[in-house]
Amino acid sequence: MLALKLAYRNIKGAGLRTWLNVAVLSLAYVLIIWHQGIFTGMLKHGSQAVIEDEIAGGQYWHKNYDPFDPLSYDESHGPIPAELAGLIKDKKATPILIRQAAIYPEGRIQTVLLKGIEPGQTILGIPSAGLDKEEDALPVLIGRRMAKSTSLGIGDYLTIRWRDVQGTFDAVEGKIVEIMNTKVPTMDKGQLWVPLEELQKMTGMKDEATIIVVGQNVQGQGDVSPHQSFWCGDVSDWKFKDQNFLLTDINEMVRSKRISAGILYVILLFLAMLAIFDTQVLSIFKRRKEIGTLIALGMTRRQVISLFTLEGAMHGILAVGVAAIYGIPWIIFYSKRGMKIPQATEEYGFALAGRLYPSYSVGLVLGTVLIVMATVTIVSYLPTRKISKMKPTEALKGKIS
Numbered sequence: 001m002l003a004l005k006l007a008y009r010n011i012k013g014a015g016l017r018t019w020l021n022v023a024v025l026s027l028a029y030v031l032i033i034w035h036q037g038i039f040t041g042m043l044k045h046g047s048q049a050v051i052e053d054e055i056a057g058g059q060y061w062h063k064n065y066d067p068f069d070p071l072s073y074d075e076s077h078g079p080i081p082a083e084l085a086g087l088i089k090d091k092k093a094t095p096i097l098i099r100q101a102a103i104y105p106e107g108r109i110q111t112v113l114l115k116g117i118e119p120g121q122t123i124l125g126i127p128s129a130g131l132d133k134e135e136d137a138l139p140v141l142i143g144r145r146m147a148k149s150t151s152l153g154i155g156d157y158l159t160i161r162w163r164d165v166q167g168t169f170d171a172v173e174g175k176i177v178e179i180m181n182t183k184v185p186t187m188d189k190g191q192l193w194v195p196l197e198e199l200q201k202m203t204g205m206k207d208e209a210t211i212i213v214v215g216q217n218v219q220g221q222g223d224v225s226p227h228q229s230f231w232c233g234d235v236s237d238w239k240f241k242d243q244n245f246l247l248t249d250i251n252e253m254v255r256s257k258r259i260s261a262g263i264l265y266v267i268l269l270f271l272a273m274l275a276i277f278d279t280q281v282l283s284i285f286k287r288r289k290e291i292g293t294l295i296a297l298g299m300t301r302r303q304v305i306s307l308f309t310l311e312g313a314m315h316g317i318l319a320v321g322v323a324a325i326y327g328i329p330w331i332i333f334y335s336k337r338g339m340k341i342p343q344a345t346e347e348y349g350f351a352l353a354g355r356l357y358p359s360y361s362v363g364l365v366l367g368t369v370l371i372v373m374a375t376v377t378i379v380s381y382l383p384t385r386k387i388s389k390m391k392p393t394e395a396l397k398g399k400i401s
Contacts, residue, residue: 017279020275021272021275021276021279021315022315022319022322023319023322024271024272024275025272025275025276025315025316025319025323025376026320026323026326027268027323028268028271028272028319028372029319029320029323029327029368029369029372030323030326030331032265032268032368033327033331033360033364033365033368034330034331034334034358035261035264035265036258036364036368037331037334037358037359037360037364038339038356038358039254039257039258039261040358040359040360040361040364041358042254042356043251043254044359045356045357046250046254047250049182049183050184050246050247051216051243051247052124052125053124053125053126053182053183053184053187054124054184054187054246055213055243055246055247056123056124056213056216057214057215057217057218057243058214058240058241058243059211059212059213059246060084060212060214060235060240060241061076061210061211061238061239061240061241062076062077062210062211062237062238062239063078063238063239064076065098065211070100073098073099073113074100074163076098076210077097077098077165077205077208077209077210078208078209078237079207079208080095080207080208080209080212081235081236081237081238083235083236084212084235084238087212087214087215087218088212091120091121091122091123092123092214092215092218093123093213093215093218094117094118094121094123094124094213095117095118095209095211095212095213096115096116096209096210096211096212096213097196097199097200097203097205097208097209097210098113098115098210098211099113099114099115099116099162099163099203100112100113100114100162100163101114101160101161101162101192102160102161102162103150103158103159103160103161103174103192104161105150105152105158110150110190111190112190112191112192113190113191114160114162114192114194114199115191115192115193115194115199116193116194116195116196116198116199116200117131117193117194117195117196118195118196118197119132119195120132123213123214123215124213126141126180126182126187126193127178127180128193130178131177131194131195132195133177135175135177137157137173137174138160138172138173138174138175138194138198139175139194140158140160140174140176140177140192140194141176141178141180141192141194142176142178142179142188142191142192143179143181143182143187143188143189144179144180144181144182144188145185145188145189146188146189146190146192147176147179149189152176153176153179154177154178154179155175155176156175156176157173157174157175157176158176159172159174160173160192162202162203163203164202164204164205165204165205166204172202174192174194269372269375272372272376273375273376273379276312276315276376276379276380277379277382277383279312280311280312280379280380280382280383280384283308283311284308284383284384294307304384305381305384305385308380308383309377309380309381309384311380312376312377312379312381313373313376315380316372316373316376316377317373319372320369331358331360334357334358335357335358335359335360337355338355338357338358339355339356339357339358340355341356
């Protein structure tokens with residue numbers, strides 16, 4: 001208790017030097033927590049958007065399907081297995097057939113992916129119900145980004161060319177019946193969505209699909225993933241891909257961003273460490289007689305070292321209070337209002353809404369505070385080791401041996 005009172009009195013007496021150190025440390029607290037909250041929010045909202053619009057509870061891929069190899073699309077289709085047909089019939093899964101095609105908007109040729117999906121499906125959040133309209137041409141659903149790049153709007157017609165299962169080219173006239181505003185670029189750019197049954201007829205692939213998307217709350221048998229509650233085993237030529245696998249790209253992207261942001265954190269902590277270290281060195285130099293007096297009065301060297309270390313650590317404690325004064329309102333403001341995301345970021349292929357809402361947790365805040373406090377305490381201790389080499393008689397005379 002005596003050491004705590006002495007430490008508080010000493011840092012209070014330091015005046016401006018103390019508050020400069022506290023200001024630097026509080027800035028480190030707030031910026032690290034705020035920045036980490038942005039990445040957490042990016043991961044949380046991006047993952048949620050992908051789950052709702054693209055992967056749901058997981059996907060079964062045909063054994064030849066590779067989304068990163070366009071050459072695999074011609075061979076990546078097969079009959080829907082009986083084990084999954086029941087789920088589809090019960091509206092607990094939805095099949096998607098994927099074929100390569102070309103369109104000719106405004107006289108230009110553009111390669112696209114032609115995707116067939118059931119108009120009545122409810123597994124994915126895309127508005128596929130619009131594909132059930134009676135039209136004089138093949139009903140087509142596209143995304144906002146696709147509409148912008150091709151200058152297509154609702155009611156516009158376009159020519160679609162594809163190859164059937166025999167490799168024969170054919171073409172049909174399509175009509176844009178719906179434009180969706182999805183957050184997931186991989187469901188939008190370069191893609192046309194059409195009724196599954198129509199695409200199966202056009203390509204000669206009756207009752208076939210490329211992937212089968214399973215609902216998030218489907219119960220089943222077999223091996224159960226710790227993150228899902230449905231049947232997740234491979235079925236004949238169909239390989240199951242769970243949410244963890246399908247969200248790997250997002251997780252890795254956010255992880256790389258966190259690593260690059262670590263450079264900023266190191267700089268902030270280095271500035272704080274330098275300020276505390278210099279303060280401790282200067283304090284020991286100026287208070288030589290006080291140290292000698294304390295030792296002469298009976299305090300052990302360990303107690304004196306603890307006193308100076310505690311003084312340095314108290315800078316971190318005060319910084320927490322100062323950071324809370326201006327940091328909490330700032331964090332709450334951005335959590336509710338969000339940060340506007342430039343439209344140019346859509347080109348990165350990352351699922352983000354127009355505004356990014358940071359997300360914070362107790363673990364994030366406590367973890368940051370503990371890391372900074374531990375750093376400050378260690379840096380406060382390092383200069384005090386010189387006290388153990390001081391002779392009380394020389395310290396009383398103002399000398400350091």
